[in-house]
Amino acid sequence: MRFFSPGDRKPRVGFFKFSCCTGCGFQLAYFQKSLEDTLKSFDFTFFRLASSSGTPEGPFDLALVEGAVTEPYQIIELKKIRANSAVLYAVGSCAITGGIPAIKAGVPEMEVQNKAYRTKLYGLTSLRPSVLGDYVEIDGSVRGCPPGERDLQEAMVSVLFHRKPEFAGYSVCVECKIKGNICVLVAEGLPCMGPVTNAGCGALCPSYHRACYSCFGLMGQANTAALKGKFRKLGLTEDEIERRFSLFDALETKK
Amino acid sequence: MTGENVFQKNYEVLICKELFAGWVEGLRDDFKLIGPVGDGVNAEFREIASLKEANLDYQSTMLPPGKAYLFKPLEEIVLFNAGPGGVAAEEPPIPVQKQVLIGVHACDTHAVFYLDKVFLGAFTDPFYKARRENTFIISLNCKTVTDLCFCHLIGTGPYLKAQSGYDMLLTDMGGEFLVELKSERSKNLFNVKGRPPEAGDWQKKDEMETRLLKSFKKDFKADGLRQVFLSRPGHPVLKETAEERCLSCANCVMVCPTCFCHDVYDETDLSLTRIKRMRRWDACQDYFFAQVHGGNFRSERQARLRQFVFHKLDYEGQFGLKGTVGCGRCIRWCPTGIDLTEIAEEMMK
Ligand code: SF4
Ligand code: SF4
Ligand code: SF4
Ligand code: SF4
Numbered sequence: 001m002r003f004f005s006p007g008d009r010k011p012r013v014g015f016f017k018f019s020c021c022t023g024c025g026f027q028l029a030y031f032q033k034s035l036e037d038t039l040k041s042f043d044f045t046f047f048r049l050a051s052s053s054g055t056p057e058g059p060f061d062l063a064l065v066e067g068a069v070t071e072p073y074q075i076i077e078l079k080k081i082r083a084n085s086a087v088l089y090a091v092g093s094c095a096i097t098g099g100i101p102a103i104k105a106g107v108p109e110m111e112v113q114n115k116a117y118r119t120k121l122y123g124l125t126s127l128r129p130s131v132l133g134d135y136v137e138i139d140g141s142v143r144g145c146p147p148g149e150r151d152l153q154e155a156m157v158s159v160l161f162h163r164k165p166e167f168a169g170y171s172v173c174v175e176c177k178i179k180g181n182i183c184v185l186v187a188e189g190l191p192c193m194g195p196v197t198n199a200g201c202g203a204l205c206p207s208y209h210r211a212c213y214s215c216f217g218l219m220g221q222a223n224t225a226a227l228k229g230k231f232r233k234l235g236l237t238e239d240e241i242e243r244r245f246s247l248f249d250a251l252e253t254k255k
Numbered sequence: 256m257t258g259e260n261v262f263q264k265n266y267e268v269l270i271c272k273e274l275f276a277g278w279v280e281g282l283r284d285d286f287k288l289i290g291p292v293g294d295g296v297n298a299e300f301r302e303i304a305s306l307k308e309a310n311l312d313y314q315s316t317m318l319p320p321g322k323a324y325l326f327k328p329l330e331e332i333v334l335f336n337a338g339p340g341g342v343a344a345e346e347p348p349i350p351v352q353k354q355v356l357i358g359v360h361a362c363d364t365h366a367v368f369y370l371d372k373v374f375l376g377a378f379t380d381p382f383y384k385a386r387r388e389n390t391f392i393i394s395l396n397c398k399t400v401t402d403l404c405f406c407h408l409i410g411t412g413p414y415l416k417a418q419s420g421y422d423m424l425l426t427d428m429g430g431e432f433l434v435e436l437k438s439e440r441s442k443n444l445f446n447v448k449g450r451p452p453e454a455g456d457w458q459k460k461d462e463m464e465t466r467l468l469k470s471f472k473k474d475f476k477a478d479g480l481r482q483v484f485l486s487r488p489g490h491p492v493l494k495e496t497a498e499e500r501c502l503s504c505a506n507c508v509m510v511c512p513t514c515f516c517h518d519v520y521d522e523t524d525l526s527l528t529r530i531k532r533m534r535r536w537d538a539c540q541d542y543f544f545a546q547v548h549g550g551n552f553r554s555e556r557q558a559r560l561r562q563f564v565f566h567k568l569d570y571e572g573q574f575g576l577k578g579t580v581g582c583g584r585c586i587r588w589c590p591t592g593i594d595l596t597e598i599a600e601e602m603m604k
Contacts, residue, residue: 034524037524037525040526041527153524153525154522156525161523166521169541169543170505170542171504171541173505173506173509174504174505174536177505177509178329178509178535178536180299180317180318180323180328182317183317183588185590186587195502195504195506221503221541221542223498223501225499226501226591227590229499229500230591
């Protein structure tokens with residue numbers, strides 16, 4: 001097995017953003033526990049949030065891309081990034097499931113634009129949101145809104161070692177139990193999305209006594225019908241249930 | 256010298272609760288005290304400074320005391336240091352902290368015996384072994400049962416009948432505790448003098464047990480399941496329950512006091528010099544649990560649910576014990592209330 005060793009040149013990383021809040025980029029820039037090691041091990045060839053120098057042209061050993069695709073120019077850029085990168089990871093819910101930018105998915109663009117802007121903006125070319133994987137092959141997804149430091153780190157380490165990253169595919173409940181939180185869904189009847197949501201956050205919300213709202217997105221094995229049934233029993237209306245499930249998964253729920 | 260020390264002979268004594276609490280507090284110098292805090296079925300075993308913080312009338316806890324304090328949910332088991340000279344493995348120190356688990360119910364005490372089979376059986380787990388040896392278990396006979404308890408059908412409660420494998424057994428007799436010493440070390444450690452129990456006290460204990468046994472709500476036939484499981488592994492109740500209600504969230508497994516499966520994985524830091532090998536509770540309800548190279552041998556939800564139900568109610572061949580101790584936790588903490596005993600009953604029909 002070949003992997004980058006201390007004598008090699010550092011892997012070149014490009015960090016790109018499309019339509020999103022830049023929270024994933026912030027998370028990377030604030031790698032609290034390992035900033036020094038990160039800079040020692042990687043060459044950030046392009047990371048606008050951290051430095052205005054650097055080139056977006058590549059080539060990159062690893063491209064990390066956050067944000068949903070909501071404008072035509074982004075499609076061209078994304079394809080270019082893909083062509084110039086050995087490995088491309090979609091980072092964060094916007095890039096993976098559409099996330100928050102996708103809540104407009106079920107509404108005609110005309111209506112969205114009229115609602116969002118007072119005057120007609122003739123230059124506006126906003127599209128129905130898409131995820132990166134709709135336009136290019138992606139090599140992996142680093143889930144979260146934003147992802148946790150551990151998963152981002154694992155994504156980067158996997159590139160150094162030329163191995164598949166190890167990401168959790170189980171529910172938030174597993175992490176919640178490992179933390180020993182009393183379950184807010186069972187004990188208090190809060191509409192927690194943990195049972196269908198992919199782990200990775202360390203059960204952040206239930207640890208602060210809040211119901212999970214699924215910002216990491218649905219896990220692959222989610223049984224959404226079963227949880228909706230439970231929410232109905234808790235007395236949630238159909239509208240409330242649909243909102244909980246579409247907050248981070250509108251592209252699927254509003255097809 | 257007063258002559259005969261009645262207590263030393265009998266290892267059974269009635270003492271007032273305050274005296275007992277005082278004795279427990281005295282253990283603090285050498286032991287971490289861990290006891291049930293909170294009410295009803297939502298209590299929690301936590302570190303406490305004295306018995307005043309504990310609620311020995313608790314009914315159940317979400318995480319079982321044995322599993323939570325002997326088999327850590329998440330722990331580092333090896334540390335690899337990579338440097339120019341190669342890779343060196345370093346074992347983290349074996350846990351030496353002494354702890355007392357106070358107020359462990361009968362089912363949860365039996366669950367520890369089950370974990371012993373796993374971690375001290377064919378293979379000895381050094382971390383479990385060290386914690387087990389450093390843990391003084393004070394068990395407690397239940398005073399009430401919950402609507403989901405079925406230990407009476409499994410033979411694991413509500414009164415603890417085991418004579419060894421733990422240190423002390425308490426029975427709440429009103430103003431007093433009946434203390435029964437079950438280990439050599441408890442005989443050395445317990446130095447409180449009280450009154451030796453008389454025939455009337457034992458009779459009272461028996462009566463309390465009989466009364467308690469009558470208060471169970473759950474009833475199903477735990478025997479004979481083997482044949483049913485073998486002959487109808489594809490029973491529709493499994494598929495229906497799995498598809499309509501099972502979330503594959505794994506809460507059932509996480510809270511089960513006898514579920515011992517764990518995953519081992521490596522965490523590499525970005526300096527690439529330190530790799531931590533971690534062990535984390537794992538769950539057969541998770542799709543990826545049975546994912547191996549080339550496929551998944553339990554990709555269907557019903558196959559995963561069946562695994563849990565059969566392992567708990569059958570599979571006695573594995574360790575000579577039932578996989579369940581009848582605590583009811585998996586039912587209580589399942590978001591959709593899936594009940595393994597109802598599934599078994601349906602299959603028996
Ligand atoms: S609080 Fe939410 S995430 Fe935690 S176990 Fe309960 S349902 Fe799962
Ligand atoms: S608990 Fe749910 S909403 Fe909260 S951070 Fe985790 S995935 Fe996001
Ligand atoms: S299977 Fe359920 S009832 Fe049995 S010991 Fe495990 S959690 Fe308790
Ligand atoms: S807790 Fe219930 S819903 Fe979750 S995996 Fe277990 S049986 Fe299925």
